[in-house]
Structure formats: structure tokens, C-alpha cells
Amino acid sequence: MIRVGVDFGGTKIEAAALDGQGRFQARVRADNPGGYDSALAVVRDLVAEAERQAGAAGSIGVGMPGSVSGKTGLIRNANSLYLNGRRFREDLQAVLGRPVRLANDANCLALSEAADGAGAGAGVVFAAILGSGCGGGVVAHGQLMEGRNRVAGEWGHTPLPWPAADELPLETCWCGKPGCLELYLSGRGLEADHARRGAARIEAAAIVEQARAGDAMATATLDRYVDRLARGLAIIVNVLDPDVIVLGGGMSNVAELYARLPEAVPPHVFSGDCDTPIRAAMHGDSSGVRGAAWLWPAP
Numbered sequence: 001m002i003r004v005g006v007d008f009g010g011t012k013i014e015a016a017a018l019d020g021q022g023r024f025q026a027r028v029r030a031d032n033p034g035g036y037d038s039a040l041a042v043v044r045d046l047v048a049e050a051e052r053q054a055g056a057a058g059s060i061g062v063g064m065p066g067s068v069s070g071k072t073g074l075i076r077n078a079n080s081l082y083l084n085g086r087r088f089r090e091d092l093q094a095v096l097g098r099p100v101r102l103a104n105d106a107n108c109l110a111l112s113e114a115a116d117g118a119g120a121g122a123g124v125v126f127a128a129i130l131g132s133g134c135g136g137g138v139v140a141h142g143q144l145m146e147g148r149n150r151v152a153g154e155w156g157h158t159p160l161p162w163p164a165a166d167e168l169p170l171e172t173c174w175c176g177k178p179g180c181l182e183l184y185l186s187g188r189g190l191e192a193d194h195a196r197r198g199a200a201r202i203e204a205a206a207i208v209e210q211a212r213a214g215d216a217m218a219t220a221t222l223d224r225y226v227d228r229l230a231r232g233l234a235i236i237v238n239v240l241d242p243d244v245i246v247l248g249g250g251m252s253n254v255a256e257l258y259a260r261l262p263e264a265v266p267p268h269v270f271s272g273d274c275d276t277p278i279r280a281a282m283h284g285d286s287s288g289v290r291g292a293a294w295l296w297p298a299p
Contacts, residue, residue, distance in 0.1 A: 002058035004047055005293030007105065008032070010065065010080050010132055013039065015046035016289040017054035020298050022116060026053035027289075036082045044095045061101045061295030062092060063108035063288045065133065067150045077154070079133050079174060079182075101295040103144065105129065106153060106248075108291030109281060110137030111144050113246045115294060117282035122243035126236050127281070128155060130229075131249030134182035134189070138240065144295075156182040161231045162268070184228045187250045194221040208254055225251075226260050233261070234268030237276055248281035248288075 002025060007014040014029040028049045030042050043062070051057050066078025068089065075083045092100045103111075110119075110127035119125035125139045136155035138145040145152045159179035163170060170179030171192075183189050187204040195201040199217045202210075210218035233245060247257065258278060266274040281287050 002051070002054050002056045003293040003296050003298075004050055004058045004060045005108075005289040005291070005295075006043055006047065006060065006062040007108070007288035007292060008039075008043070008062055008064040008080075009105070009288075013042050013046060014289050015043070015050040016286075016293065017050045017056070017058060018290065018293045022290060022294070024286075025055075026050040028053070032080075034082070036086060039082075040091055040095050043092060047096060059101075059293075059296035060092075060096060060098065061103070061108075061292040063103055063105040063292035064088065065105055065135075067104050067146075067154075068102055070148075070150050077151075077157070077175065081174075103146075103292065103295055104135065104137060104153070105288050106135035106156075107137035107144055107146065108289075108295070109248045109287045110139045110153070110246070110291070111294055112283055112287040112291035113248070113281050114139035114142065115291075117287065118246045118279040119244045124240065124242040125244055125246060126153070126240060126242040127246040127248060127287075128233075129249040130185055130187070130247055130251035132186060132188055134180075134186045134249075136236070138242070155232065155236065156180060156185070158232075158235065160184055160228060161235050181228075181232050185225070185232060185251070190221065190225050190251065193224060194218070197221065204251065208256075211256075222254075222256065226257065226264055229257065230261055230264035231268050233278070234265050234274070237265065237269050237274055242276065245276055245278045246281050247278065248284075252280050 002017045013032050017026040028046050069076050075086050075088045089102050106129045113119045114125040128136045134156035136153040138153045157180045171183045173180035190204045207218050211222040261278050
């Protein structure tokens, strides 16, 4: 028996087959076609190919943006807007012909990293995705915490704390609320902030490289990013006080974050004392698909 995980991303969909020890037996991916019915077909085909390569069928877990409403069973809050209002689990089960478990993609990151990654052995793990979007997930003593309303860890849609005068008025998020952290801490948020200051619109990785090369505007953009991330993480420490914070997504590859955040976070924590480890996801971009597979118990 194997477990199959599906990472349903905004641009890519990946399926992977894992054995009982969490080792990859197959990994396949394809572009997300950007439409509901066509995306269901891609998931179906990727699962079939992963199982063919692994030589076995298994349970299926899917990590996705947004969450399932406990009241209606419909998807809500997904930045892949065509998922919202859909019975995604039921429709996946129909095309796959077996039960499917769903979880938010940041929850899958947290579950993977708490099991045997950067948060292994920690009591409470907070994991943040800093990618094309921004989200968070919480695992406490090995258990994924979704909460009564299934929104636990939705850090990306809390407002930027303690905004400075030059940050006002706060930008409006796609969700309709002002100042969501996703607008500032995602890779796209970094790019938008750089452009708002009069620079050319370039990719986040290029901004980081220019900052490393000494470019003044890029350096200022990266400085603002570190400060905003520190403020956002301080709120997590104030409310949850996790044993470790794990960062995933494209921006988690910026080495400067781990050098600077240990000094940048404590001034915003209520006590002023904070030695919470902040670590990069050990499994990198594999954590989402691994955590999705682990929504089912070991075979």
C-alpha cells in the first residue's frame, strides 16, 4: 500500500506516491489549466500516473488553497477563485472513484515539517507559506489543528500589524479586506511593493539578487519585507507562542531572512523576549505533497 498526495497549486498540480516510511515512489506534475473541470481531469490523470509508476493504488490526500466550509461543504477563501463555491471533495471523489481527504496547502506544509522536517520533535509548529500567496498552518503534538471554523492558521488574511505612516492607506486584498499580510509577504507582494516605490516590475528573485549586489532601491524593498515579516510573525508568537516557526514557499529560500529575523521579531513581541527558532522547510517544495499524503494514516 502507498499514500498518494496531490499538491493543487495555482500554477502547477503535482501528485506523488509515498511508501509507509514517507519515501517517494513516484512524482508527476502538470500545469494547472486554470479551469475547474479541466483541473479535475488533470488531478485524475496525475494520480493514475503516479500509481502506475509506483505499481500500487493508495489513499488520496489533496492540499489546496482555501478551506472547506463546515456548514456548507463548499470551498471558500481560495485564491484560485474558480474553486470557491464548489464541492471539490465530492467532485474529486467522483472522478477518482474513492474517498479523498482535503486540507489547506499551508496545513499540509505544517503537517509534513512537523512529522520529520524542520519542526520534528517540537510540540507546537507554525508553518507559513511565503509563495505566490501567503498562509499558515498549525500542528500541535502531531495533530493538525484546523479549528472549530476550519480557519486555524489563516495568517495571510490577517492585517499587517502596526503599519507605519508611509504604509497607509493599506492596500485592498482580493478577499475584499484591507491590509492582508498576503499583499506584503507573498512573492507577488514583494514585487508589487518594489514597483510602488517607482522601480520596474521585476520578479522577487531578481529583487533579492539586486539587493545582494548593493542596489539601493532593492535593498530598501528587502528591508521593508523583513520588517513586515517580523511584525507578522510577532503576532503569531503573541497568540500561539509556537516551539518553532517553519517557512516554506519561494520567499523561504531567501537566506537573509534567517540571519535577520531573530533580531527583527523580538521588539514586536509583547514581552520583548523571543528566541523562537525560525527555520526553512527541510523538505522544500516537497512538503505540500508529502503533507497531503499524510492526511491519511500509514498503510
